[in-house]
Amino acid sequence: AQSVAQPEDQVNVAEGNPLTVKCTYSVSGNPYLFWYVQYPNRGLQFLLKYITGDNLVKGSYGFEAEFNKSQTSFHLKKPSALVSDSALYFCAVRDMRSNDYKLSFGAGTTVTVRA
Amino acid sequence: SAVISQKPSRDICQRGTSLTIQCQVDSQVTMMFWYRQQPGQSLTLIATANQGSEATYESGFVIDKFPISRPNLTFSTLTVSNMSPEDSSIYLCSVETSGRVKVFGPGTRLTVL
Numbered sequence: 016a017q018s019v020a021q022p023e024d025q026v027n028v029a030e031g032n033p034l035t036v037k038c039t040y041s042v043s044g045n046p047y048l049f050w051y052v053q054y055p056n057r058g059l060q061f062l063l064k065y066i067t068g069d070n071l072v073k074g075s076y077g078f079e080a081e082f083n084k085s086q087t088s089f090h091l092k093k094p095s096a097l098v099s100d101s102a103l104y105f106c107a108v109r110d111m112r113s114n115d116y117k118l119s120f121g122a123g124t125t126v127t128v129r130a
Numbered sequence: 131s132a133v134i135s136q137k138p139s140r141d142i143c144q145r146g147t148s149l150t151i152q153c154q155v156d157s158q159v160t161m162m163f164w165y166r167q168q169p170g171q172s173l174t175l176i177a178t179a180n181q182g183s184e185a186t187y188e189s190g191f192v193i194d195k196f197p198i199s200r201p202n203l204t205f206s207t208l209t210v211s212n213m214s215p216e217d218s219s220i221y222l223c224s225v226e227t228s229g230r231v232k233v234f235g236p237g238t239r240l241t242v243l
Contacts, residue, residue, distance in 0.1 A: 047230055049231070049232075051234075057236070058222070058234050058235060058236040058237050059173070059222065059234040059237075061231050061232075061233065064229070064230070064231060066229075066230060105172065105173070107232075109230070115178065115186075116161055116163075116178070116226055117175060117178070118163075118175070118232055119175075120172045120173045120174075121172060122171070122172045123171075123172050
Protein backbone atom coordinates (compact mmCIF):
# COMPACT_ATOMS: atom_id res chain seq x y z
CA ALA A 16 0.00 0.00 0.00
CA GLN A 17 1.11 3.55 -0.60
CA SER A 18 -0.08 6.81 0.91
CA VAL A 19 0.78 10.45 1.34
CA ALA A 20 0.16 12.81 4.23
CA GLN A 21 0.13 16.57 3.97
CA PRO A 22 -0.25 17.65 7.58
CA GLU A 23 -1.18 21.26 6.89
CA ASP A 24 -4.46 22.17 5.22
CA GLN A 25 -3.29 25.75 4.80
CA VAL A 26 -0.01 27.63 4.74
CA ASN A 27 0.07 31.41 4.89
CA VAL A 28 3.23 33.41 4.24
CA ALA A 29 4.16 36.96 3.37
CA GLU A 30 5.56 37.71 -0.04
CA GLY A 31 9.33 37.46 -0.04
CA ASN A 32 9.42 35.02 2.86
CA PRO A 33 10.41 31.36 2.55
CA LEU A 34 7.64 28.92 1.74
CA THR A 35 7.56 25.30 2.92
CA VAL A 36 4.81 22.78 2.23
CA LYS A 37 5.20 19.51 4.12
CA CYS A 38 4.73 15.99 2.80
CA THR A 39 5.41 12.56 4.25
CA TYR A 40 4.85 9.28 2.45
CA SER A 41 4.50 5.57 2.99
CA VAL A 42 5.36 2.88 0.44
CA SER A 43 6.39 -0.76 0.59
CA GLY A 44 9.44 -0.26 -1.58
CA ASN A 45 11.31 2.83 -2.72
CA PRO A 46 9.26 5.85 -3.78
CA TYR A 47 8.80 7.98 -6.81
CA LEU A 48 7.69 11.35 -5.43
CA PHE A 49 5.99 14.27 -7.13
CA TRP A 50 4.62 17.72 -6.45
CA TYR A 51 1.76 19.22 -8.44
CA VAL A 52 0.09 22.61 -8.26
CA GLN A 53 -3.51 23.49 -9.06
CA TYR A 54 -4.50 27.09 -9.68
CA PRO A 55 -8.17 28.06 -9.32
CA ASN A 56 -10.31 26.69 -12.14
CA ARG A 57 -7.29 25.22 -13.85
CA GLY A 58 -5.84 21.77 -14.32
CA LEU A 59 -3.10 20.05 -12.37
CA GLN A 60 0.42 21.14 -13.26
CA PHE A 61 3.58 19.17 -12.59
CA LEU A 62 6.21 20.99 -10.50
CA LEU A 63 8.97 18.51 -9.78
CA LYS A 64 9.83 14.89 -9.11
CA TYR A 65 12.22 12.65 -7.26
CA ILE A 66 13.05 9.43 -9.03
CA THR A 67 16.62 8.70 -8.01
CA GLY A 68 19.91 10.51 -7.51
CA ASP A 69 20.35 13.78 -5.67
CA ASN A 70 18.05 14.23 -2.72
CA LEU A 71 17.52 17.91 -3.56
CA VAL A 72 15.49 18.33 -6.72
CA LYS A 73 14.70 21.58 -8.46
CA GLY A 74 11.57 22.23 -10.46
CA SER A 75 9.44 24.85 -12.11
CA TYR A 76 8.87 28.42 -10.87
CA GLY A 77 11.83 28.33 -8.45
CA PHE A 78 10.49 25.47 -6.35
CA GLU A 79 12.65 22.72 -4.91
CA ALA A 80 12.09 19.70 -2.70
CA GLU A 81 14.30 17.55 -0.55
CA PHE A 82 13.90 13.79 -0.36
CA ASN A 83 14.65 12.48 3.12
CA LYS A 84 14.48 8.72 3.24
CA SER A 85 15.00 8.35 7.00
CA GLN A 86 12.12 10.72 7.71
CA THR A 87 10.06 9.55 4.71
CA SER A 88 9.52 13.17 3.77
CA PHE A 89 9.52 15.23 0.58
CA HIS A 90 8.88 18.82 1.64
CA LEU A 91 8.38 21.48 -1.04
CA LYS A 92 10.26 24.74 -0.62
CA LYS A 93 10.69 28.10 -2.23
CA PRO A 94 13.20 30.61 -0.83
CA SER A 95 11.12 33.69 -1.62
CA ALA A 96 7.39 33.32 -2.15
CA LEU A 97 5.36 35.36 -4.64
CA VAL A 98 1.71 36.30 -4.49
CA SER A 99 1.29 34.32 -7.70
CA ASP A 100 2.34 31.15 -5.83
CA SER A 101 -1.03 31.17 -4.08
CA ALA A 102 -2.62 27.87 -5.13
CA LEU A 103 -3.42 24.32 -4.04
CA TYR A 104 -0.41 22.01 -3.81
CA PHE A 105 -0.51 18.22 -3.95
CA CYS A 106 2.19 15.75 -3.04
CA ALA A 107 2.00 12.33 -4.69
CA VAL A 108 3.80 9.01 -4.43
CA ARG A 109 4.20 5.87 -6.47
CA ASP A 110 5.92 2.69 -5.36
CA MET A 111 8.97 2.11 -7.54
CA ARG A 112 8.31 -1.64 -7.58
CA SER A 113 4.72 -1.24 -8.66
CA ASN A 114 3.87 -2.19 -12.21
CA ASP A 115 0.41 -0.64 -12.17
CA TYR A 116 1.62 2.96 -12.46
CA LYS A 117 -0.83 4.15 -9.80
CA LEU A 118 -0.21 7.52 -8.20
CA SER A 119 -1.54 8.30 -4.71
CA PHE A 120 -2.17 11.91 -3.76
CA GLY A 121 -2.15 13.74 -0.48
CA ALA A 122 -5.13 15.80 0.63
CA GLY A 123 -3.57 19.00 -0.61
CA THR A 124 -2.29 22.18 1.02
CA THR A 125 -3.70 25.59 0.19
CA VAL A 126 -0.95 28.18 0.03
CA THR A 127 -1.80 31.84 0.44
CA VAL A 128 0.93 34.41 -0.11
CA ARG A 129 -0.05 37.86 1.08
CA ALA A 130 1.40 41.01 -0.42
CA SER B 131 5.34 15.94 -22.98
CA ALA B 132 1.85 14.79 -23.92
CA VAL B 133 -0.97 17.28 -24.35
CA ILE B 134 -4.42 16.16 -23.22
CA SER B 135 -7.76 17.67 -24.10
CA GLN B 136 -11.10 16.86 -22.53
CA LYS B 137 -14.68 17.46 -23.58
CA PRO B 138 -16.85 18.90 -22.22
CA SER B 139 -14.99 21.32 -19.98
CA ARG B 140 -18.03 21.61 -17.76
CA ASP B 141 -21.63 20.53 -17.66
CA ILE B 142 -24.71 20.80 -15.49
CA CYS B 143 -26.86 17.69 -15.54
CA GLN B 144 -30.06 16.43 -14.02
CA ARG B 145 -30.03 13.52 -11.62
CA GLY B 146 -30.69 10.16 -13.22
CA THR B 147 -29.06 11.08 -16.51
CA SER B 148 -25.64 10.07 -17.86
CA LEU B 149 -22.71 12.08 -19.18
CA THR B 150 -19.86 10.85 -21.34
CA ILE B 151 -16.52 12.62 -20.99
CA GLN B 152 -13.99 12.41 -23.78
CA CYS B 153 -10.22 12.43 -23.42
CA GLN B 154 -7.88 12.92 -26.36
CA VAL B 155 -4.08 12.67 -26.19
CA ASP B 156 -1.73 14.02 -28.84
CA SER B 157 0.46 10.91 -28.76
CA GLN B 158 -0.04 7.18 -28.45
CA VAL B 159 -0.04 5.87 -24.90
CA THR B 160 -0.58 2.44 -23.43
CA MET B 161 -2.33 3.43 -20.23
CA MET B 162 -4.83 6.17 -19.56
CA PHE B 163 -6.06 7.01 -16.09
CA TRP B 164 -9.31 8.55 -14.90
CA TYR B 165 -9.39 10.50 -11.63
CA ARG B 166 -12.14 12.19 -9.65
CA GLN B 167 -11.67 15.30 -7.54
CA GLN B 168 -14.66 15.95 -5.34
CA PRO B 169 -15.20 19.52 -4.12
CA GLY B 170 -12.43 20.59 -1.77
CA GLN B 171 -10.80 17.19 -1.86
CA SER B 172 -7.84 15.39 -3.34
CA LEU B 173 -7.66 13.26 -6.45
CA THR B 174 -8.92 9.70 -6.35
CA LEU B 175 -8.14 7.17 -9.07
CA ILE B 176 -11.29 5.74 -10.64
CA ALA B 177 -9.79 3.31 -13.12
CA THR B 178 -6.94 2.51 -15.46
CA ALA B 179 -7.79 2.04 -19.13
CA ASN B 180 -5.60 -0.02 -21.44
CA GLN B 181 -6.29 -0.24 -25.14
CA GLY B 182 -7.82 -3.55 -26.11
CA SER B 183 -8.76 -4.73 -22.64
CA GLU B 184 -11.27 -4.07 -19.91
CA ALA B 185 -10.57 -1.16 -17.62
CA THR B 186 -9.29 -1.90 -14.14
CA TYR B 187 -11.38 -0.23 -11.45
CA GLU B 188 -10.29 0.88 -8.02
CA SER B 189 -12.09 -0.10 -4.86
CA GLY B 190 -15.36 1.76 -4.58
CA PHE B 191 -15.80 2.25 -8.32
CA VAL B 192 -17.73 -0.13 -10.57
CA ILE B 193 -18.10 -0.55 -14.29
CA ASP B 194 -21.88 -0.15 -14.24
CA LYS B 195 -21.55 3.32 -12.74
CA PHE B 196 -18.41 4.43 -14.62
CA PRO B 197 -18.15 2.55 -17.92
CA ILE B 198 -14.95 3.31 -19.80
CA SER B 199 -14.06 2.85 -23.43
CA ARG B 200 -10.56 2.78 -24.91
CA PRO B 201 -10.95 2.26 -28.66
CA ASN B 202 -7.41 3.29 -29.62
CA LEU B 203 -4.10 4.49 -28.21
CA THR B 204 -5.01 8.20 -28.17
CA PHE B 205 -8.60 8.29 -26.97
CA SER B 206 -10.78 7.23 -24.05
CA THR B 207 -14.21 8.00 -22.68
CA LEU B 208 -15.60 7.87 -19.17
CA THR B 209 -19.35 7.77 -18.65
CA VAL B 210 -20.90 8.80 -15.37
CA SER B 211 -24.18 6.88 -15.27
CA ASN B 212 -27.43 7.46 -13.41
CA MET B 213 -25.99 10.58 -11.85
CA SER B 214 -26.77 11.91 -8.40
CA PRO B 215 -25.61 15.15 -6.73
CA GLU B 216 -22.82 13.15 -5.05
CA ASP B 217 -21.26 12.71 -8.49
CA SER B 218 -20.61 16.44 -8.74
CA SER B 219 -16.84 16.57 -9.15
CA ILE B 220 -14.02 17.39 -11.48
CA TYR B 221 -13.12 14.39 -13.62
CA LEU B 222 -9.57 14.30 -14.94
CA CYS B 223 -7.89 12.19 -17.55
CA SER B 224 -4.19 11.43 -17.17
CA VAL B 225 -1.36 9.68 -18.97
CA GLU B 226 2.15 8.84 -17.91
CA THR B 227 4.97 10.24 -20.00
CA SER B 228 8.56 9.14 -20.23
CA GLY B 229 10.24 10.13 -16.98
CA ARG B 230 7.34 8.67 -15.01
CA VAL B 231 5.50 11.99 -14.81
CA LYS B 232 1.73 11.93 -15.03
CA VAL B 233 0.25 14.66 -17.17
CA PHE B 234 -3.34 15.68 -16.58
CA GLY B 235 -6.03 17.04 -18.80
CA PRO B 236 -7.79 20.29 -17.92
CA GLY B 237 -10.65 18.40 -16.29
CA THR B 238 -14.41 18.24 -16.73
CA ARG B 239 -16.34 20.07 -14.04
CA LEU B 240 -19.63 18.26 -13.50
CA THR B 241 -22.52 19.59 -11.48
CA VAL B 242 -25.52 17.33 -10.88
CA LEU B 243 -28.76 18.94 -9.77
